[in-house]
Amino acid sequence: DAGVIQSPRHEVTEMGQEVTLRCKPISGHDYLFWYRQTMMRGLELLIYFNNNVPIDDSGMPEDRFSAKMPNASFSTLKIQPSEPRDSAVYFCASTSLGPAGANVLTFGAGSRLTVL
């Protein structure tokens, strides 16, 4: 398995531009998570999906952020308009519920976003 695939790996954009980050989860995983990592706040859960349905988006910082999962193999995180404070590494992770109930997340390599 190729693991969780994220693109782009690096994105540099100017304030006010739209940013779209993409994620392909591991085949067969029915949970998908978006995390944001910054020096100040560490790793924060933004939103997660189960069977393509958003379950908890309470971590999405504001209305400029939106996420979709149109099918089991693809998800997007969109920021519109982007601001310098959105600069961070965005991780996608996926999992399926194992027999022990412990959700072992498999992470992608991340998308490093810089907003100038």
Add this chain to the structure above:
Amino acid sequence: AQSVTQLGSHVSVSEGALVLLRCNYSSSVPPYLFWYVQYPNQGLQLLLKYTSAATLVKGINGFEAEFKKSETSFHLTKPSAHMSDAAEYFCAVSRSGGGADGLTFGKGTHLIIQP
């Protein structure tokens, strides 16, 4: 809400010395606990997990962790540090004690290995 606290944002040890990274948890339900490692410019990789079976959990790369309910701790150890162990280490707890609703992570501990 479940949470974890990692003591020490930076830990420095000599090559060959014992590695001890501290993690304390707070949970209203029996927790599922995890340690992840992050190498520069990479995603997080699972080291080990505790799921209420054995309290001493062995992971990859010679790491292990012991769940101590009385101390609400889940410290990570390795008997002999390698240069390749230099990385960021994260302790995490399941958000609801079980199920698949994600993990809450600690702030991370940067492990530095001195030659």
